[in-house]
Amino acid sequence: MKNQSFKLFIALLFAFFIGLLDVSSQNRNITGKLINAIDGKIIPELKIGIKGSGFNGISNNFGEFNMNIPDSIQKIEFNEFPDMEILEIKAVDENTYQIYLSPSDLIELSFEDLFKIKVNVSSTKSESVFHTPSSVSIVDREMLNQYNFLSVAEMLRTVVGFDIYQTNLDDNVATARGILQNYYANKILVMIENIPTYQPIYGNTNLDRLDVNDIERIEVLKGPASVLYGSNAFLGVVNIILRKGKDGDVNVRLATGYHRLGSAGANVTFNKNDFSMFISGNSSYEIQKPYELTGKRQDLYQGDSVINFQREVKSSNFNVLSTYKSFTFLLNNYEYQHTFFGINPSFLSGAGKPMTDRGSLLAIKYRKALNEKTNLLADLAFDYFKRDYASNQDGSTALMLSGNRIVGTIKLNYQISQSLDLDVGLDVEQRMNGKHVSVDVLHDQILKQNLKNAGDINEISSFAQLHYKSRIFNLLGGFRYTNNSFSGDNYSGRISTVVNFSEYNSLKLIFGQSFRAPTMLELFFDHPTVVGNLNLKPEQANSVELAYVHGKKKLYIQMLGYYQNIEHLIQRYTPPTGPPSMYQNLHSIKGYGFEFEAKYQLTKELNGFFNYNFMDGLGEDSKLNYQHVPKHTFKAGLNKSFGNFFASVNGYAVSSVLGNPKLNIPIDGQFMMDGHLGFNQTLRGKKLTLRHTISAKNVTASQMLIPEYIRQTDNINSQETTGFGRRFIYTLAILF
Numbered sequence: 001m002k003n004q005s006f007k008l009f010i011a012l013l014f015a016f017f018i019g020l021l022d023v024s025s026q027n028r029n030i031t032g033k034l035i036n037a038i039d040g041k042i043i044p045e046l047k048i049g050i051k052g053s054g055f056n057g058i059s060n061n062f063g064e065f066n067m068n069i070p071d072s073i074q075k076i077e078f079n080e081f082p083d084m085e086i087l088e089i090k091a092v093d094e095n096t097y098q099i100y101l102s103p104s105d106l107i108e109l110s111f112e113d114l115f116k117i118k119v120n121v122s123s124t125k126s127e128s129v130f131h132t133p134s135s136v137s138i139v140d141r142e143m144l145n146q147y148n149f150l151s152v153a154e155m156l157r158t159v160v161g162f163d164i165y166q167t168n169l170d171d172n173v174a175t176a177r178g179i180l181q182n183y184y185a186n187k188i189l190v191m192i193e194n195i196p197t198y199q200p201i202y203g204n205t206n207l208d209r210l211d212v213n214d215i216e217r218i219e220v221l222k223g224p225a226s227v228l229y230g231s232n233a234f235l236g237v238v239n240i241i242l243r244k245g246k247d248g249d250v251n252v253r254l255a256t257g258y259h260r261l262g263s264a265g266a267n268v269t270f271n272k273n274d275f276s277m278f279i280s281g282n283s284s285y286e287i288q289k290p291y292e293l294t295g296k297r298q299d300l301y302q303g304d305s306v307i308n309f310q311r312e313v314k315s316s317n318f319n320v321l322s323t324y325k326s327f328t329f330l331l332n333n334y335e336y337q338h339t340f341f342g343i344n345p346s347f348l349s350g351a352g353k354p355m356t357d358r359g360s361l362l363a364i365k366y367r368k369a370l371n372e373k374t375n376l377l378a379d380l381a382f383d384y385f386k387r388d389y390a391s392n393q394d395g396s397t398a399l400m401l402s403g404n405r406i407v408g409t410i411k412l413n414y415q416i417s418q419s420l421d422l423d424v425g426l427d428v429e430q431r432m433n434g435k436h437v438s439v440d441v442l443h444d445q446i447l448k449q450n451l452k453n454a455g456d457i458n459e460i461s462s463f464a465q466l467h468y469k470s471r472i473f474n475l476l477g478g479f480r481y482t483n484n485s486f487s488g489d490n491y492s493g494r495i496s497t498v499v500n501f502s503e504y505n506s507l508k509l510i511f512g513q514s515f516r517a518p519t520m521l522e523l524f525f526d527h528p529t530v531v532g533n534l535n536l537k538p539e540q541a542n543s544v545e546l547a548y549v550h551g552k553k554k555l556y557i558q559m560l561g562y563y564q565n566i567e568h569l570i571q572r573y574t575p576p577t578g579p580p581s582m583y584q585n586l587h588s589i590k591g592y593g594f595e596f597e598a599k600y601q602l603t604k605e606l607n608g609f610f611n612y613n614f615m616d617g618l619g620e621d622s623k624l625n626y627q628h629v630p631k632h633t634f635k636a637g638l639n640k641s642f643g644n645f646f647a648s649v650n651g652y653a654v655s656s657v658l659g660n661p662k663l664n665i666p667i668d669g670q671f672m673m674d675g676h677l678g679f680n681q682t683l684r685g686k687k688l689t690l691r692h693t694i695s696a697k698n699v700t701a702s703q704m705l706i707p708e709y710i711r712q713t714d715n716i717n718s719q720e721t722t723g724f725g726r727r728f729i730y731t732l733a734i735l736f
Helices: 002-018 140-146 152-157 520-524 620-626
Strands: 029-036 047-049 056-058 064-067 085-092 096-103 137-140 161-164 172-177 189-192 195-197 215-222 236-243 250-258 260-272 275-287 310-322 326-338 353-367 374-390 397-414 421-440 445-449 457-469 475-486 488-502 505-516 539-552 554-565 571-574 581-587 590-601 604-617 632-642 645-654 670-683 688-697 705-707 718-720 728-734
Touching: 056 064, 137 140, 137 554, 140 215, 140 632, 152 161, 152 215, 195 353, 195 374, 421 520, 590 620, 604 620
Parallel strands: 029 096, 189 236
Antiparallel strands: 029 064, 047 056, 085 096, 137 215, 161 172, 189 195, 215 236, 250 260, 250 728, 260 275, 275 310, 310 326, 326 353, 353 374, 374 397, 397 421, 421 445, 421 457, 457 475, 475 488, 488 505, 505 539, 539 554, 554 590, 571 581, 590 604, 604 632, 632 645, 645 670, 670 688, 688 728, 705 718
16 A cells, blocks of 8 residues: 555656646747857857747847737747857846857867856755855866777766775675775665665666767766766766757767777767757777786685686667756666676686676656746656576576666745755655575576565655845855654754955865765675665764865866765675675765865867865774775866877876775775877868877786775685776777
8 A cells, every 4th residue: 555655656746846837928028138158248240039939030239139929928938059059048037038058069168168168966056166166176178089988987087085985796896985885886876867866775877888989078076966867966966967069960980909999989960940969879899908816716616716807898888868948858778787706706606607687767857947036846757676696606507686766756846035045855765676596597596585574665755945145145044854664763954154365266165964874785695695784773884074175267266175974874794704795884984185176278269177085984983994994085187289190198196005904904005097199170161170199008907906805705805897908999089
């Protein structure tokens, strides 16, 4: 009965916002002005139209427009502008508008201009990085091109305060501000176009579900974000924004390389009146050079150990982003397959066999200005996940798991006055159909149900936040209440103060709270290697940070200090008597850190970035986590253009850490560097652009070891994440 009521509620939620259509009518004379959001100048002689009306006009030499429209059109929504993107629409009154636009192609903008672009990840309203009430970093398309990033993980690895680890089971496990993940990255929320995506068994998502050719930028919010996004926004949020081009834009990206690598992908954009669509498809494979797992030679599992390993990766994805009037439809479908180290690791437990992830995210978004003071945002999303992998040497037995989420969201923004607005929202989510089974593949029989007495997890939450904005101060206070069917009630809050010294200088003081409810695996798992715990408490985080942001002409700087207290951190614990392990809550973990992020553009031909972060724990309990985390991390890159040619290098260095605490052996400091050479070629009267790039990835042939802190198995001190050595890759990007 409870589940039926829950599903009925979601159905009603869906029906509510699908049925929101404005049918009223009024005669109006619509006037306004088009303004370039980058330099503040007016935009003359640009076509402007009203959605769904067929009425169009052109701005005059002063950027002004005037359109007489019939009585039947009450709510004004503007068509997309050619070669421009709408950043903000200000209603002076019900018939007069100021429309702020920016160029669709941001590649040629200066740093000063780029950081005026508004991000979506830190608030319900778009803000520039100077005024946003959170600490936000951006990895844009320009960086992607200059350093030839091949994956979302490579892009995120450049973000200060973030790192990418690898476990026996999963690639590309993202961590933030030193709080270690277990096998799965379930403490950072990943979103695609502001739609959260994660699977209910582990609570994580696959970063390889999108190809870099389809990405315009990645917005990274650091710190607790549960007030905005709920449970899984525990340590940060990653928001992936897809490319949005002009009508008829086609982008193709091809790559090949050593040891054995190949990829191909393309996307196309259609725009017509009220309708726009972005479609993409991508496929890739890589067979990396075999390498020796030095830390696992003596780690015997039933007399077997993984010594030499060859990693193979295959991936494909298909994506659609379509907008019609107030509605947006998103589809992301992917398959990602990689060989893994085995459960223990050992060949007897599946090492060298493929692990395959499949998933689909479908979402519909509705955005509507109900009147000049009230805006409605509503989303409905379905998120499906499936994984299967061998659990023995010949693949005759396997583990198969699947689950899905359905979530509905309604948010209202009400502008109380010119300087004060209120946000309220309601989220309803069900994590359901969780399955994790051991299977006899040869006889197609289920051997064991590994989620014992598992049930659906229902979660309902509401939030409110009040935002005051003046020329100097930007104040925000927010609060979220959440009820989880297994974890009970939770309350999270955040308070942010932004002092704007000028348009390009701001000081931020941020207090944030977050929580993460236990996943199905952590609650219900019943396996010889590890068991769940129904008595787990939700993880809770409290954070305070002080940040300074500066961006003017050639230089952008963001530096901050933070203190965080993590309570009830869920970790996998193996008793001295050996497996099975059990998930349990640890004591409070306290840490602090300093982050420095700089981007410098000497000329249009020379630019670079430099990131540094320091982090450490407070007290003996915190040592359990921070002894495995580098205190010092350096990330840097330099790009130089020579006419149509360019050269760039980027590097990554970490200080020493402790490996397996049972062995008490340190891992020395490490350094990795990539190098790139490229050539931009224009053909057919500038209608066809080719970008050739040759990259040497991991020039230093570094192993980039990470500690074995999860299982803490005897004789495994560390694990190589780049043990396969150097890679040489040629990439061709085609734009026409």
